[in-house]
Amino acid sequence: MVLADMENGRDGEDGVCEPDVIAEASLLGGFIYSTETRALISGLAEMHEDIKNRESVTQRFLVIMDRHQEQPHLLDPHLEWMLNMLLELVRSEQSPPLLVHLGFKFLYIISKVRGHKVFMQLFPHEVSDLQPVLDLLTRQDPKDHETWETRYMLLLWLSMTCLIPFDLSRLDGHLTSEPGLAREPIMDRILAVAKSYLTVSDKSRDAASILVSKFVTRPDVKLRRLGDFLDWCLTTVAQTNELTMEGTVVLDGALQSLAQLFKHGEEGGLPAVRPDCAAVPGPATAGGK
Incomplete structure (x- = not known):
């Protein structure tokens, strides 16, 4: 009865619609924007240079996605084709940087x-994906505030590609480098990228901590680089001035990466952190001062 009154533009007996009725009426039955979404993504290549059209299409896509905030599972049957269409854009050598960044946006x-935990698992993560994703990420400018979505998504993608089930050192024999330049092991390249993004001020810092939690707990990386990485984190925490804005950002990245590493204890491949663990010395107490 109340729902019928609502449909006729009237409220219930007390003049106020019951909250559960409103919620039920607002529930979506499925993802009804499939055709429109395909058209929006398909048209990105043609309209990306026109700033007005680009903003209009982006805003419309935002509206469509935001309507599923309360029922994100309705997107699940459509995630793969949306991902594939957008990856086709960002992977194409014919796509200019502006279009690549729009695709990542x-x-x-x-x-x-x-939710990134669900969506990132759909990224392709074959052996052949690792170096292209890493190369694309290393070409990004961490100081470009207009393209942080690109770096955020690439870090999540790298988090998946680095899970390939064999020793990463096997890839080093296939790495190419400029004549006369020493080749850097891919393990060190990934760690260097992760560290660099743990100190940025945008959301890429969150994705970098996720990368660390998945990468450093690999058996081969844990054996060769875990100790050095933990030393880097603890040294960073001890030597950073938390009273400055820059220091706060750096501390957040280092501590967030440690939290991700130890979040699940043994489940993450590391011993669980005991409550009686000693506190990390701050800047004033480091070195016994």
Whole structure:
């Protein structure tokens, strides 16, 4: 009866609609924007240079995705084709940087609504994906505040590609480098990228901590680099001035990476942190001062 009154533009007997009725009426039956979403993504290549059209299409895509904030699972049957369409854009050698960044922006919007834990698992993560993703990430400018979504999504993608089930040192024999330059092991390249993004001021810092938690707990990386990485984190915490804005950002990245590493204890491949663990010395107490 109340629902019928609502449909006729009237409230219930008390003049106020019951909250559970409103919630039920607002529930979606499925993802009804499939055709429109395909059209929006398909048109990105043609309209990305026109700032007005680009903003209009992005805003419309945001509206569509935001309507599923309360029921993100409705996107699940459609995530794969949306991901594949956007990856086709960002992987194409014919795509200019602006189009690549726009594609990653759309990927971030989907990830934000559905949740990165679910969405990142759909990224292709074969052996052949590792170096291209790493190369693309290393070409990004961490100081470009207009393209942080690209770096955020690439870090999540790298978090998946680095889970390939064999020793990463086997890839080093296939690495190419400029004549006369020493080749850096891929394990060190990934760690260097992760560390560099743990100290940035945008959301890429969160994705970098996720990368660390998955990468450093690999058996081969844990054996060769875990100790050095923990030393880096503890030294960073001890030597950083938390009273400055820059120091706060750096501390957040280091502590967030440690939290991700130890979050699940043995489940993450590391011993669980005991409550009686000694506190990390701060800047004033480091070195016994």
